[in-house]
Amino acid sequence: MIINKILNVDDYYYDVFMAISGTLTGFSANELQSTGLAETYYKHILGQIETATFLEFLNVSKSILENSFSQDQLRNAIQSEIMADPGMQDMSNNIITMWYLGTWEGTYVNELSYKESLVWNVMHAHPPGAKQPGFKSWAVQPVNSNS
Template sequence: MIIINKILNVDDYYFDVFMSVSEALTGFPVNELQSTGLAETYYTHILKKLEAATFEEFLTVSMNIFEKSSSPEQLKAAIASEIMDNPGMNEMAVQVITLWYLGTWEGAYINDLSYQEGLVWNVMHAHPPGAKQPGFKSWAIQPVNSNL
């Protein structure tokens, strides 16, 4: 029970590790992840859906990777070998990536904001239909990466 109380405190180092591993897994800087307004929501949502020990293990492995990696190349290699090639850690990493990109956990949206702020919209240079409209005369602007 002590671990659960400690990990639910978003001011602790586990939250910082969660944000750092989220940055490494998504390719988006921490400040952009924070700007979604969902960082603490996602962190606490994961804690409600998983056993605290499972999430803590994922974050501890992640923290160890950050501590021993002295370059971006070492970090990528360590994430590939210790997280992505490890079935238990890989499943958690995929869930975290999906959470940030789609705003879903096990196929369900976390909340309305998670749909609107999904990173997928930034990657596609699009807006979430029915939630954030592109603006007046946006149709007159040539799409990004368009061959037209």
């Protein structure tokens, strides 16, 4: 799998972070970028844990991404090389939680992280008190509604 540049960010590991984030969350790199939080999350992780720990995770991720040529290979490699290692699994769980809920170890990353959490897209909802759905939105039947 090829890791492409997403932005003009010179940090090579940023590209790996975005690629593995997309794989772990099931969202494309563009969808993750559209939250406006990609660089913020990357820098937040660098400020929260030892750089060497994060780089080890990113190097393992890079190897997995480069050596997986199908989705099955990718899933199996993540399972055996990341999820089987408690430290790597904790890191991946924190990254998934950060994207989906906007938190790192139980604390919101910033004021935007709640509003732009991926959970709202998954639920086809809006974050209460932060982003309103729009005028007359109550007249539109909810997605997957049986009524």
